[in-house]
Amino acid sequence: MAKTVEDFNKRRLRSSNITVVISIALVLFLLGLMGLILINAQKYSDYIKEQLVVNAYFDENYEVKDSVKIAKLEQETFNKIQTLAPVKRATYISREMAAEEARKSMGIESSALFEENIFPSSVEIALKPEYVDPAKIDEAIKQIKSTKGITDVKNNSTLMVEVYNNLNNILKWILGFSVLFLILAVVLINNSIRLKIFSKRFIIKTMQLVGAKRRFILKPFIKEAIILGVVGALLGLAVLFGAWYYFITQIGTPFAQDNNQLIILVVGIFFGGILITVLSTIFATWRFLRTNVDDLYYS
Numbered sequence: 001m002a003k004t005v006e007d008f009n010k011r012r013l014r015s016s017n018i019t020v021v022i023s024i025a026l027v028l029f030l031l032g033l034m035g036l037i038l039i040n041a042q043k044y045s046d047y048i049k050e051q052l053v054v055n056a057y058f059d060e061n062y063e064v065k066d067s068v069k070i071a072k073l074e075q076e077t078f079n080k081i082q083t084l085a086p087v088k089r090a091t092y093i094s095r096e097m098a099a100e101e102a103r104k105s106m107g108i109e110s111s112a113l114f115e116e117n118i119f120p121s122s123v124e125i126a127l128k129p130e131y132v133d134p135a136k137i138d139e140a141i142k143q144i145k146s147t148k149g150i151t152d153v154k155n156n157s158t159l160m161v162e163v164y165n166n167l168n169n170i171l172k173w174i175l176g177f178s179v180l181f182l183i184l185a186v187v188l189i190n191n192s193i194r195l196k197i198f199s200k201r202f203i204i205k206t207m208q209l210v211g212a213k214r215r216f217i218l219k220p221f222i223k224e225a226i227i228l229g230v231v232g233a234l235l236g237l238a239v240l241f242g243a244w245y246y247f248i249t250q251i252g253t254p255f256a257q258d259n260n261q262l263i264i265l266v267v268g269i270f271f272g273g274i275l276i277t278v279l280s281t282i283f284a285t286w287r288f289l290r291t292n293v294d295d296l297y298y299s
Contacts (some may be wrong), residue, residue, distance in 0.1 A: 016196050017228060023192040024232025025239065026187045028273045032240040034178040035265045041174050045167040046129040052090055052163060053106055054125045054155040056081065061159040077149035077269035084147070086140035091124040098122065123150075134161045186276055193225070193280035201288045202235055214289055218282065229274035237269060246247050 058074050078092045083157035093101075130139045137155075143152045197204075207217050 016199065017224075020192050020196050020228050021235065023233045024189055024229065024273055024277060027188045028126035028233055028269050029240050030091075031181050031272075032236065032265065032269045033179075033184045033244075034181045035176075035269070036240070036244055038171075038178050039261045039265065040227035041171055045171055048167060049129040049132040049164065050126045052127070052132060052156075054127060054141060054144065054153060056123045056125060056147070056150045057152045057154070058121045058149055073149050077147055078123055080147050081125065081144060081150075084140075084143050085134070086127050086143060087125055088128040089126040093124055095119055095121050099285075103213030122153075132164045134164060137161075138271045173299050189273070190274045190280040193277060194284045197221070197281065197284035197288065199249045204285060204288045205281075208289060214286075217289065218285055220277055221281050221285050225277045226274060231271075232277070233270045236273065237266060240269075248276035 058070075058077070074092070078090065081087060084092045098121065125144060127137070127140055131137060141153050146152065204217060208214070250263060
């Protein structure tokens with residue numbers, strides 16, 4: 001009979017541990033998924049902002065005899081623009097390149113019908129994402145325009161501001177959902193641990209009544225919580241990156257990724273899962289240590 005009861009308790013304990021591990025893994029998987037979405041959304045937001053270019057134009061009026069001198073000046077100006085703080089990427093467009101682009105856009109095949117010197121040379125500039133901010137874009141354009149050799153700067157500031165605001169609103173929503181998932185992760189893991197500790201409340205109280213110190217009682221529960229947290233976090237991360245890899249291979253498009261941010265996400269999920277599990281265990285155990293024996297039947 002005793003053996004049967006002991007086997008039953010072992011099976012119940014094993015089942016309880018499996019349930020807790022699965023709960024931790026599932027919650028951390030969802031939390032990690034939101035983290036990956038947030039990282040990639042931020043990367044794609046920056047990528048889109050970098051496609052909003054500013055065009056800086058050189059003086060189009062000069063004599064042929066000064067062409068060598070002008071070419072040298074334009075190269076110096078181009079090099080200077082590349083060093084400006086707001087500039088992410090700069091591309092020099094000569095008069096010939098501008099004329100060729102104009103021919104293609106207008107569908108003109110013959111160069112005889114098109115003069116190459118009617119377009120000024122220019123620099124196509126992609127600003128750093130933070131300088132697409134409406135509060136900074138005017139300062140960025142001012143710096144570019146003040147560069148020696150530049151006579152005019154053109155950009156669609158209305159489009160830039162609209163795209164910037166829309167992207168930021170999307171990121172704010174994703175961040176809000178990420179915070180919500182974090183809160184849900186804490187609540188769900190905490191409830192799973194509380195149910196596990198609840199099943200042992202009489203054992204905890206018995207140990208306390210026979211003289212065991214609170215630290216002594218807490219120690220095995222904390223060790224078990226660390227193990228459950230580690231297993232749950234590893235399982236959650238394995239499923240997360242397995243599912244993410246499958247998703248990427250199915251759509252055939254590599255997502256923008258930052259290795260540093262991915263490392264931070266993995267470390268955060270791993271140790272965050274362990275920390276939440278341990279703290280939930282301590283709080284749940286401490287509650288029953290402070291509860292009267294009679295109240296254990298109604299807890």
